[in-house]
Amino acid sequence: MAALSFADARRTVVDRVREDSGPIPTETLDLSHAAGRVLAQSIHADRDYPPEALSMRDGYAVRSEDLPGALRLAGEIRAGQACTFALEPGQAIEIMTGATVPPGADAVVMVEHTRTEGHRVVIDRPVEAGANINPQGCDARAGDEVLPAGVRLHFAETALLASVGAAFVNVHRQPRVAILATGDELVELDSHPLPHQIRNSNSWSLAQQVARAGALPQVLPVAGDDLEATIDLIGDGLHADLLLISGGVSAGKYDLVELALKSFDATFHFDRVLLQPGQPCVFGAARGTFFFGLPGNPASTMVCFETLARAAVDILSGLSAPWLPLTWARLAADFRHKPGLTRFLPARLKADGTLLPVSWSGSGDLAALGRANAWLVADPGRAEYAAGDLIQVLLR
Numbered sequence: 001m002a003a004l005s006f007a008d009a010r011r012t013v014v015d016r017v018r019e020d021s022g023p024i025p026t027e028t029l030d031l032s033h034a035a036g037r038v039l040a041q042s043i044h045a046d047r048d049y050p051p052e053a054l055s056m057r058d059g060y061a062v063r064s065e066d067l068p069g070a071l072r073l074a075g076e077i078r079a080g081q082a083c084t085f086a087l088e089p090g091q092a093i094e095i096m097t098g099a100t101v102p103p104g105a106d107a108v109v110m111v112e113h114t115r116t117e118g119h120r121v122v123i124d125r126p127v128e129a130g131a132n133i134n135p136q137g138c139d140a141r142a143g144d145e146v147l148p149a150g151v152r153l154h155f156a157e158t159a160l161l162a163s164v165g166a167a168f169v170n171v172h173r174q175p176r177v178a179i180l181a182t183g184d185e186l187v188e189l190d191s192h193p194l195p196h197q198i199r200n201s202n203s204w205s206l207a208q209q210v211a212r213a214g215a216l217p218q219v220l221p222v223a224g225d226d227l228e229a230t231i232d233l234i235g236d237g238l239h240a241d242l243l244l245i246s247g248g249v250s251a252g253k254y255d256l257v258e259l260a261l262k263s264f265d266a267t268f269h270f271d272r273v274l275l276q277p278g279q280p281c282v283f284g285a286a287r288g289t290f291f292f293g294l295p296g297n298p299a300s301t302m303v304c305f306e307t308l309a310r311a312a313v314d315i316l317s318g319l320s321a322p323w324l325p326l327t328w329a330r331l332a333a334d335f336r337h338k339p340g341l342t343r344f345l346p347a348r349l350k351a352d353g354t355l356l357p358v359s360w361s362g363s364g365d366l367a368a369l370g371r372a373n374a375w376l377v378a379d380p381g382r383a384e385y386a387a388g389d390l391i392q393v394l395l396r
């Protein structure tokens, strides 16, 4: 199978999961349990927002044509108080932020720009009609769609749902994501590794990456480099909505994952991506479940998850636009790489906004990742960058 460019691989994941997965199940939750979920319905304004013209400031409601001038103080309107009177020519009404603007008034003057003299309010400057007033319906009109289906409910979206009185919302179920680490060299945290052994760290990073994507991680026991054991555990993992396998997808004699997957009549959509770290990344489906074979080096596993597998998690979560937080920064130092591969390399986004590549000894170097806080994204078509050049960054 030919290697795909990173862009083609990501498109393949998005297209295949969108087209081949059935409808994403939904459930209705009360708002307090819906945080972080993806909306399965659109949300409409139940009335105009704001429902009446409201003052944006503490100050005085006035008629703009009366200013500058000394106005008669005719009363007070507080937030939460129904407005029962109108403003007559030559009058000012004291008004608080969020209070209803009285009929007859067309502007609010900030209290800081006024002074009182007995029962008069003196305003030395003119004011434009509409100043410091949010007109009725300027945020949304009754019936307007304020949130479409397919967005994740972060805190701002939750506030919007609360404000329109959406006490119960239809959201998508969280996909279950099985995680299977492979390798004879792996031991768990509680055992003491012998010199030829290492602790399994990929199950830990993947579980957190899956949870951060809003899905439910299910960590399986480690599979040794043994075909029968790998087939058994893959069979368990295919009961989930997505299976992530780490290790065992390179060209080594004991890289048995693809062979094990073939025993399930798997379809392979790609098995090599022009990506580093993570070149031997595998994506396909078996028994109606998508799977990824993520190369086992810790940084390869992480990068393949963030840049490819997470898109599958997002779509299986009902999200309409998979999340990939790419931005740009200026390099703090010269940078060069061998073109041909899209590279995601450890880097540190500094307080001044520049990006500093972090030196590392390769995709097994977890200590370097501890000194980094972002991924520098090296373009496969460009070899050299100078300090000060813009370069893409994947936020972590």
Ligand code: AMP
Pocket (backbone or CB within 6 Å): 181, 182, 183, 185, 186, 198, 199, 200, 201, 202, 203, 246, 247, 248, 249, 250, 252, 255, 294, 295, 296, 297, 298, 364
């Ligand atoms: P593999 O992809 O199986 O050839 O593994 C590549 C490298 O990643 C080897 O050095 C493995 O020891 C290491 N590795 C594989 N799986 C894990 C894991 N679960 N945790 C930490 N390192 C791993």
Ligand code: MG
Pocket (backbone or CB within 6 Å): 182, 183, 184, 247, 248, 254, 255, 296
């Ligand atoms: Mg291995």
